[in-house]
Amino acid sequence: MYNTLSFNPAYAGSRGTKSIFLSQRSQWIGLDGAPTTNALSYHSPLGSSNLGIGLSFLNDAIGPVEENLVSLDMSYTIQTSYDYKLAFGLRASAHMLNVDFMKLNIFNPGDVLAQNNINNRISPNIGIGMFWYSDRSYLGFSIPNLLETRHINKGLSTSVSSVSKERLHYHFTAGYLFDITQDILFKPAVLTKIVSGSPLQVDVSSNFQFYDKFTIGASYRLDAAVSFLAGFQLNPNWFLGYAYDFDTTNLSTFNSGSHEVFLRYEVFRNTNVKAPRFF
Secondary structure, three states: OOOHHHOOHHHOOOOOOOEEEEEEEEOOOOOOOOOEEEEEEEEEEOOOOOEEEEEEEEEEEEOOEEEEEEEEEEEEEEEOOOOOEEEEEEEEEEEEEEEOHHHOOOOOOOOOHHHOOEEEEEEEEEEEEEEEEOOOEEEEEEEOOOOOOEOOOOOOOOOOOOOOEOOOEEEEEEEEOEEOOOOEEEEEEEEEEEEOOOOOEEEEEEEEEEOOOEEEEEEEEOOOEEEEEEEEEOOOOEEEEEEEEEEOOHHHHHOOOEEEEEEEEEOOOOOOOOOOOOO
């Protein structure tokens, strides 16, 4: 919710200032080989032009697999009305994959896959996105990776065609900001992720912001998890947040939930804006 740039390049520069985001997520605590994710991103408008740029680093690990992703984003924004802007985004990325098969339980010592670790295999990719927004609402659509790269190709054996393959991920986002009182804001939002071979993923969230300082909220992931979030605007530049989620599936028997902490730094704020951007 606070790192839209990670999946939509059109978000680059949309906050109107230089913005740096850092997060660390530890998922499914207590489960051996559970996922961990580290993210660092920077984005900014380019002067007074309609262009925005972004740069992201992502480290993902699960079991024997470690992935590193570097993304360069560019956006172009047009004014569609007095209140709304429409941004188009383009992404160029490099994906580095490492797989240590020795971390697995090898039941067949002659398994050809277990004899060939993957070390720093680099594959390029491109992505696209759109982001239509005002100070009060937003709609977004993106495909972060358009190329369906096969990480393990034919040739290992006659029976193996592909063990790991990138698939197209479609992201849809929407949110709206309501004034409960002059000092209390309410933002419902939804994030939908569609990918072939995986169940539809829908995140519905509700967040409240008090006096432009404190944020609290919850979200529900369809047939998967419930999350709680709290955030603090430490000063005009720094925002600190924490999220905890637990599974609503049988997987909850094997873990004690997931933790995520994030920090956002913005170089300056427009003091003329009465309701700072909540997204």
